[in-house]
Amino acid sequence: MLQLFFTAAFSAVPLTLYVPPIRSLSLFVETIEDMLRQTTLYTLRVYPRIRLGFSRIFHSIFRLSR
Template identity: 65%
Template structure:
């Protein structure tokens, strides 16, 4: 059982090279939060227009298929 533990442990060590350090993840999360904050104003303006356009398109498609 001890041999199996060491085999699994040493085979997992190279995988840690693919995981970025926590300080890099913090920078990534901070950048994503900034992008989210900057784009939220634009999204709130565009979303009702997209919803309205989709509703008009759906009404048109259903109106044509019903008759």
């Protein structure tokens, strides 16, 4: 049982190198939230234009194939 504990403990140690400290994590989360907030405004404005452009392209392709 002790061998199993040490095996699990030493296999999990390298994983701690990939997890940032909590004080860095809060700044990271704040930056991601700000970026998502800015891109959401841009996406909501651009999405209808992209959708209209694709619908015009597909309509013209289907019209030419008849």
